[in-house]
Every structure is written in structure tokens, then in C-alpha cells.
Amino acid sequence: MADARCRRCGGALPPGGGCARCLLALGLSEGLTPQTGPGPSSVDPGLEVSERIGPYRVLDTVGSGGVGAVSLAEQEEPVRRRVALKVVRPGLASVDVLGRFEAERQVLALLDHPGIAKVFDSGSAEDGQPWVAMEWVPGVPITEHCDRERLTLGQRLLLFVEVCDAIQHAHTRGVLHRAIKPSNVLVTDVDGRPRPKVVDFGVAVALGPKVTEQTLYTALGILVGTPGYLSPEQTGPAPLEVEPRSDVYSLGVLLYELLVGGPPFDPRRLRQAGWAGLARIIRTEVPSRPSARVSTLARGTVSEAAFRRRLEPGSLARELRGDLDAIVQKALEKDPGQRYASVAELASDVERHLGGERVTAAPRSPWERLSATLRNLWARVAHPGSH
């Protein structure tokens, strides 16, 4: 009993308990700013701390995208700075990936927008794994930022428009994101102001046309996107159908979450449904519109959501009814042809709402939506493979 030792720090462990030191240290390292760097407890014992990839020295593995691990790394020459290093997961890299990465890197390097994390460099590691070094963004997911700061609906919408601007910038240069989700939209401090930055641009494209979300999911159990954020066409077998309006859909999901407090479909339900079930739900089920969803939430959840938006519980549904319901619904249309044609259009409608002008989106009654969905489904069944 006196011999039980913490496997991380070696200190004595209380009987049946955890290492209080290490656990408390986790709280500290969560609050650290990038200048002070990660504390000792955030270094994983399994990872070689002095691992070098290209000109970068890996400091800490901070998480994973669907494509591979993300690490905080440091560059010393020619300039000293911290970067986010993404190394493609073993098993995903194929011969043409390197070529695609290089092509993507050149395009991505053209993206110069304050709302987009810059790509600095790319290459391949000793074992052939391609890597990309990009701007290290110390920030929190936008949903978390909005909740922590208790931003009002208006403030959230303003942030959302900034995100749209960044995505639109990329679209006009031919780069899709394809994996928009809260953890890819980080809010960070820029000159004293909190600004959103979109990370992980173009990562999915680098994987090549043969690799689809379905392949990734069934073979490796991972996704590039997050289930709830995948557009209906992204759950299909033909990835070539993915185009700017897929990003519009994902932005619609993000907007939904910012307004309501949760995504349109229950993530747990999607996960438990398996790939086929997930695809079916996303392609056929119409989620409740934001104001309706709020009305069906449990009282405690509504109170919390309202609180986080500085509203009285009774007001939240009312604020969402009308314009915001319509905008979200239009962004989340199953048929890309029915959505906003571009991210810029989505942003404009949000701005119209903020300015008190008429929005272009018209709220559709449940019956209209249902018949449109059925027509679409029928078209697909009758002519498989066509849009």
C-alpha cells in the first residue's frame, strides 16, 4: 500500500486514490497561455519529447484530427516560433498523398486572411508520413468561448459572420474546408480582441478522391468531419459531389449550435447508429428548427442555454423564431440546390437580420419541407447516382 506509486511523477499514491499532484497539475496546465508553454504534466510519457520532424521539435501531442495527430512544435531556424504540426496518420498516406499535399500547400499558402490559420510548411518525415506545419492557434472552440463569455445572440451572430468571411475567402480561391466544426473554429486573442480563426483548411482534400468519409469511418473508425456536421452529400459514396454548399451546411450546423446550445442531431444517437444509420438520419431526417428545439428542451437545459445568452428562459425561443429559424433552415436544406448558394449569401442574410432588414430565407412549413424531401428522395431512388 505504501508502495503504490504514481506512474507519472513517482509520488506515493493514497490507497484507492489518484495522484493529487498530477491531477491538480492538469488544472494548471489547462489555464496556461502559449507564452508560458505546456507544463510537465501535459507531456505524455509515451511520446518522445525530443522527436524532430523536419525543422521542428515536437513539444507535445495536443490532440487528433481525423487525419492524424496534432502536435505543438517549435521551430528554431530561421525564426523561433511555435507551430501546430499535423502528421498524417499511418495507414492513410498513399503514394499520391505527398504530391497532393504539396499542391494543397501552395494553394493554402495563398490564403491570407486574419480568420484563417496560416500554413507555413509541409514535408515528409523519416517514415514517409506527410506533415503540415501551420499557425499555432491558442484558442477555445467558438461554442465554448460564446458560452464562457455569455455572449448574446447578436454577439454570437457577429462572430459567426467573421467565420463566414474567412471561409468565403478560401472558397473564392478554390479551397473548401470540408470539416467545419466548433473545434476547428477557435477563438483567440488578437491584439486584445477575441477573433475567430479557422484551422484545418484543406486537410481533407489532401487525402485524395478515393478516400471518402465512409471509407475512413468503416475502415478506421474515424472521421475527418464530426458526424453531426457532415452534410448529406458528404455521407454519400461520391465525394466529388462535395462543393462549397457543403461548407454552407456545416456552417448551418454551427449556427444552430451557437443559437440553441446543441447541434441539430444528438451526437450519441448518430454514433450509435453506425455508418448506414448515420447517413440515413442526416440525409432524411429534418431536425427541429431552433425555436422549436428550445421549446422541447428540459427546463434546466433551457435555463442554462438562456443564461449563456443573457436571456430570460422564456425569451430564447421567441428570439429565435422567424428570421433565425429561417436562416438556419435554409442553410440546413438536404438538397444543396435549396441552400444558400454561397457562404457569402449566408453571411449576408445574417447581416440583414442584424440590421433589421428582410432576410431572403423564407420559413418553410413542415409540410413544404417534407414534400421537398420526399421529392428529392424519390429522384435519387429513381435515378441513382444523379444529383
Next chain:
Amino acid sequence: MARFDTTNWSVVLRAGSDDSATAREALAVLCEAYWYPVYAMVRRYGHQAADAEDLTQDYFARFLEKGYAKELRPEHGRFRSFLLVSVRNFLHNERDRARAAKRGGGKPRISLDAAAADQRYSLEPVESVTPETLFERAWANEVLARALERLEGEVAETDGRDRFQQLKPHLTGDDQAMGYREIAESWGVCDSGAVRVAVHRLRKRFGRILRDEIAATVADPADVGEELRHLLASVGRFESPESASPERADDSRPGR
């Protein structure tokens, strides 16, 4: 960006001597959560189990009933430090009073499981720590336990309790953990990197929950880091293997 504070402790402080239902509720939440450190400190002062239980109940009854509002000052930034001083004063004044008359009486009581408290206290590695140090350590452990519970709840909801049990030792530093490779096999993946990443995510999430729990007990969110450092200091340095095994709390010893 200025934050609008509604953490439990800040609500209590702001209410001051005003009798507000929200403040009472916030206070009740805090007391229900952190009564054990008070109990442990009272025991360490030398009181036997039954007396300690009474005293603890007494303290909270008065605290919740009267609000001890006159004791509250805006500069009492941390509930923990406030409680420590308050309880010490209480015990000092209690010493001369007969306690028999105080039992029962329909006063607001916190739900204190006396048997569990006693058992828990008997497991404390007391060594030669002062009651105050024991209070601080018990407090730290309480915060950690709450954070772990919340984390378990979250993970259980999304990935199931089994998943949490597998990964938890890698969070708490337990020796008996399944290795990453073993866990990866049980998940049906061949890449232990996935496990490593899952562990990392768990640790980050725990860190956030922990900060949140602590934030509830401080008035200014900027104090969370400082409070964490204080708790780190109070749990003590790791002992070297050569040190003698710690003494167990023993009621037969005279209180120190």
C-alpha cells in the same frame, strides 16, 4: 473581457447581509459539497466521531441559518479560506458550551453520512499534520473527487462507463492501468496512438472541469490558478520510498 460572475461563492459574497434565496441556495450547494474537510479538521482537533459530527452539523446549521453574514467581507475571495477561519473561530467559541442541548431541534442540517465520514477519516494518512493542513488536503481531494465524478458522467454518456474505467488510471496515475496496446486491442484498433490521443483528450477535459469546480468556490475567476497552486502546495511533496509508512488517524491519541 470582463466576466459577469455568477459562481456560487461570488453570489454569496455579493448578497452580503441581504437575505436572498439565491444566495442561500448557492451557499447550501457549497456546504453540501465541502462539509467533509470541516469534519476532518474537527476530528483532527481531537474530537471523537460523535462529537465531531455534532459540531460539524452545528456549524453548518448556524452558518446556513444565520448566514454568518456579518463575517463576510468582499475581500473573502475564496470560500475555502473563509471556511477555515470561520470554523476555527466557531470551535474556539464552542469549547465552553454544553453540546447536549444542541442536538436535533429541526435546524437546517446538511446531509452528513456519519458512518462514511468516520470511515473516510480513519483512512487519512494523518502523520503529524495540523488540523488546518488536513482541512486543506481534504479540500483538495474533495475538489478532485467532484471533478472526476463529473468527468465520469460525461464519458459514460458518450462512450460508456467501461471506456472511462479503462482510461481513468492513465489520468489518475494508477499503477494498475491496462497498457495502451492492450486497450487498443480491446477497442479493435491496431494503432495505440488512438488510445494515447483519447487519454490526452480526457486529461484536457479533466483540467477544464477541475478549473470549473474551483471557480465555483472563488469570487474572481482570475483566482482559479492561484487557488490551484495553493491546493498543490497543500497536498505536499511526494514522499520518497524510504520514508516510514504514515500514521493512521487514531482516536485514542490525545488531540495535538
